[in-house]
Amino acid sequence: MTGELELVVAEAEELFRDLRLGAVRRWKEETGGLAVGYMPIYVPLELFHAQGVMPVGIFGGGDQLEIIRGDAYYQSYICHIPRSTIELGLNGAFDCLDGMVFPAICDVVRNLSGMWKLQFPDRLVRYLDVPQNFDPEVGGRFYRAELESLAAELAARGAASYDASRLRESIAVYNELRGRVRDLYDLRRREPWKVPTHELYVLLRASVVQPVEASIRLLDRYREAALAADERRPMDQARVLVTGSFCEQPPLGLIRTLERSGCYVVDDDFVQIHRWMECDLPTGGDPLASLVDAFLADSVASPVRYIGEETKGRALLERVERSGAEGVLFCAPSFCDPALLDQPMIVAAVEAAGIPWTAFKYAENNGQFQVIREQAGTFSDSIKLWSD
Amino acid sequence: MTTPAEAVPEVRKDGSQHKQKQMIADHFSRLARAPRTGDKCVYTFVPGNLTELLLSFDLLPVLPEINALQSGMRGKSREYISLAEKQGHSEDVCTYVKCDLGMMKSGNVGPTGEKIPDPDLLLLSYTGCFTFMKWFEILRQEYGAPVAMLHVPYQGDGEITAAMRDYVVEQLRRNVIPALERVSGKSYDEDRLSELLARSARAEDDLVWVLESAKNRPSPIDAYFGGVYYIGPIFTAFRGTDEAIDYYRELRAEVEQRLADGRGPLAPDGEIEERFRLVVEGPPNWTSFREFWRMFADEGAVVVASSYTKVGGVYDTGFRHDPARPLESLADYCMGCYTNLNLPRRVELLSRYVVDYGADGLLVNSVKSCNSFSAGQLMILREVENRTGAPGGFIESDLVDPRYFAASNIKNRLESYLQMIDQKRQAGGTA
Incomplete structure (x- = not known):
């Protein structure tokens, strides 16, 4: 890792690990x-x-x-x-x-x-x-x-x-942050070797425990350094979408394990707050109305939102399509009602679309990942060996 | 083959129990006949149920939670849950959902042995339980039936605001009523709804009288095990009907007589001689219901108040359905159900029960399936102990998953808890 990348990631990780909220x-x-x-x-x-x-x-x-x-x-x-x-x-x-x-x-x-x-x-x-x-x-x-x-x-x-x-100004600031996060997700989708998920994840975690302006600067520094990291070369990994981890977060070790087992995570629902709205919010007009309208019309299809007449799983299939994922990892916390009650419906949609998937559960304090490593590794191998 | 010597002893029941059993059986039979009679069926939930509104359109309510608990009591839930888990539903989630799905996959045969018809509408009254939303998303996928969604806001600050009430009423007007009109082919008739709500209030008066009779010593009722029979009609398909009025009038007369005679509640093995008075928080276990009750009855433990009997409506704090403001009243009813109250309100209610009913303590039956009830119960227990000085006890089981009913464990914990109460009494403590 180059010096600046190392510095930015270390800075983010320090913020992420600081449970006493020093910032x-x-x-x-x-x-x-x-x-x-x-x-x-x-x-x-x-x-x-x-x-x-x-x-x-x-x-x-x-x-x-x-x-x-x-x-x-x-x-x-x-x-x-x-x-x-x-x-x-x-x-x-x-x-x-x-x-x-x-x-x-x-x-x-x-x-x-x-x-x-x-x-x-x-x-x-x-x-x-x-x-x-x-x-x-x-x-x-x-x-x-x-x-x-x-x-x-x-x-x-x-x-x-x-x-x-002031709310209009704040919406503009958060539009900037959302834009930075979207850019990084796009970059990871295109060149996942440039933006490893364990790095993106700590950046996102850092972004919720420091002022938004500082988060924007941190993300800018990371993007610049990641783009310049020519030593990061593509590897023969399976592109996967990880879903189910929107509330209780997986331990960082689990994310690293997925990557080490041969997966490029090309989409996920970790720290979803900066991607909850799929578009920028208007910076003019009645700003409260902008917040309300965006929530009603532009929120992501989450298990915690009622899906009216839409087909369950359609939104996930679109994300699979957009991200170019070759498989789906259902990665939910144990005893998570929203994720686990949703899962069979989404699995049905994924299966009907012929997309490979596998599922496991975790708790935020898990420390042993050998079983998950084997499962994710086998999944990745099967995609690389047998997928079209 | 059962020989006379091995015969199961006859279970003793009050007349009201027989009557409510018959009412519910008749309802299931009517459901079974629906495909022939042309009656339309609306699946919905107990908390926040809109029975009067459904009846005003001549629609028949079907309550999947009731089907699940009936399956639990009939010994069917194990195979139903197993079937749902084989189809990919997690072992971590609500067993009512899995039991219902397993029952559906097994032919949807109800407690009377007749098939329950498919839903013409899924009325998702999203009240006090997140799982309800997922449950009906799953059923929509299974049945392909339309869904009418009613989002009932949670009492996060322990009160119902005008904005919350308006939100529910607007959903009723714009979403729920038009959906009911479509499925029934009938127009909304507010006068008819008001008539039904007036009947509800009459039945509610008698129900509250019965529940509050437990303030007497000895209590003439058991407000948990017996209570689940008492709430049956009003929590299911009968609120707003003359049958409900008759049932609660008869029940009240029965309890009045029991009170006049100085008799305690009737358990399956006979009358309980009251030694302990408990308040119970949480739903009962259904797979071993009678065994569970017997553990209490054998020790002379009578439940004088319970939160479970408030899950389909909290009436003993003064709420009544109001025919003068029908939709607003339904909104207040939905928002006032027990699991829609925040934890401080639940603590206040349970503490008040301990004091007003002269209880020896609060016992929590924590069920694995229901986070709506269970998350926070350990804190509730400590808070009620602190406020009342009455000792708390804690047991764990599940609604309809027999794998989580460990009889000896529960019995040991219950006996230890009652011994503790006894020792405190002897030492001159508050219990």
């Missing part, structure tokens, strides 16, 4: 602003930014955290991310957060919002209910009321009041 603490010291955590998958980052609040992505403790108290809050059959999140809340890692927002992902995260209210009664705790009705006059009106209420709640906690012109 957030520094930003608060410098600005005196509020910082509010959010769980995956989607929250309107622009609104926080416009009110001078730093939104902080809380994606669990990964494989670096020993769970001491968190397990006392959950039964064995519940996924891992809430127990590590509680652990981090209790061990002081989130002392720098003035609040937490829990978007509508599943019943576990939903109930975690209530647990947070009980555990941290003095902080802002907000369950963000996003509409499953996508009619602008119905779901749109409801979502707008949710956003207005969130804005008022932030202001009541000391954030700047809602201001439409």
Whole structure:
């Protein structure tokens, strides 16, 4: 790896591994602003930014955290991310957060919002209910009321009041970030050897725990260095799409394992927040309406969104097509209701399209990947040997 | 072959139990006849069910959760779940879903031995349970039936706001009612809906009286094991009907008599002599329902209040269906179901039950299948303990997967918990 690439990736990895959120603490010291955590998958980052609040992505403790108290809050059959999140809340890692927002992902995260209210009664705790009705006059009106209420709640906690012109500016900033992330995904799709997924992943994780402007600069530096990395040459790997990892994130070791086993990951749903909207948002007009309309019309087809009359799996097949993936890896956290309930329907669509697939599960704190390495390696070999 | 000596002892039941069993059997028979009678069937869920609205269009509700629990009680769920898992459904997810799918793949035969017809409409009332949404996406793929989606917002801040109510009402007006009109071929009749809602409120009054009778000592009812029979009609296909009014009037009279006689609740093996009064959080296990109940009854443990009997509507905090504001009232009903309450509200409700019903403690039956109930229960337990001083107990099982019903483990934990309560009593503690 060249010097700059190495530096950028190391910087990103340090941010990613800093569970005590050092960058957030520094930003608060410098600005005196509020910082509010959010769980995956989607929250309107622009609104926080416009009110001078730093939104902080809380994606669990990964494989670096020993769970001491968190397990006392959950039964064995519940996924891992809430127990590590509680652990981090209790061990002081989130002392720098003035609040937490829990978007509508599943019943576990939903109930975690209530647990947070009980555990941290003095902080802002907000369950963000996003509409499953996508009619602008119905779901749109409801979502707008949710956003207005969130804005008022932030202001009541000391954030700047809602201001439409500032929100338009914030939308423009996040459009830039989304554009950078899209570019990197495009580059990886075209030349996956230039943008290994374990690097892209730590960049994305870094991008949710530091100010957005810093994230844009980091992504720019990485892109430039990656493009210049001529020593990175293509290898005979299978191109795969990884799906199911949108909430509890896989450990970095698992992503490295997939790559070492002979897979180029050419599309995924890791840290999906900057790709939740498939287009840039308008920077003029009523900015709240822009957030609402984009959510209703441009959100990705996620298992946490109701798919009305559309054919289940169609969106994934389109992603397979666009990314040039040769196979699909269903890679879901254990006990993840949205991913695992969705999976058989998507598998049916993938099978009907004649696309090879395999499936395995993980927990964010897994440390042993030999079985997955063998499975993914066999899958990759089978694609290379027997696919058309 | 069973010899007389090996015969299973006769199960003792109240008259109301026989009546509700007959009502439900008749409903399944009516469903079975639907292809011949031309009745249309709408699949929907218990929490947030819109029974009065369906009945106002002469549509027949089918509740897959009820089918699943009936399969569990009939010993069919193991093979149904196994079938669904063989077809790729994860061992980690809700067993109601897998049981329902397995039943469908096995011919969709209901508890009366007759085939349940395919849905003419899937009414996805997405209330208090994420899995519901996936469940009906799966059924849509299986049946190819149209879906009417009603997204019911969660009470994240423990209250129903005007925006939340408007959202539900608008969906009812713009999405649900037109879908029901299409499938029934009939126009929406708000007067008829109001008549049905007025009947609901009458039945709800009697249900609440019955549930609150457990404040007496001894309690004349068991509000968990017995309670599941009591909620049967009102949580399924009968809310808004004269049959429901009659059932709850008779039930109330039966309980009034039991109260006047100073008698305790009737369990399958006979009357329970009350030694412990418990509040129970979480659904029961259905695959070993009678064995599960017997563990409590043998120890003289009577459940005086439970959260499960609020899953299809919380009426004992004052809510009644209101004929004067039909759609708004249905919206409030949906949003007020137990699993749509946030955890602080659940803690408040359970703490109030412990105090108001003079309970010795809160026991959680945590079921693997249901994250809506289960995620956070350990914290609920500690919070209720802290607020009431009454000790908490914890057991684990599942709804309809017999692999997760470990009888000796549950019995040991229950006995230990009751011994703890006993020791605290002897030591002069709060229990």
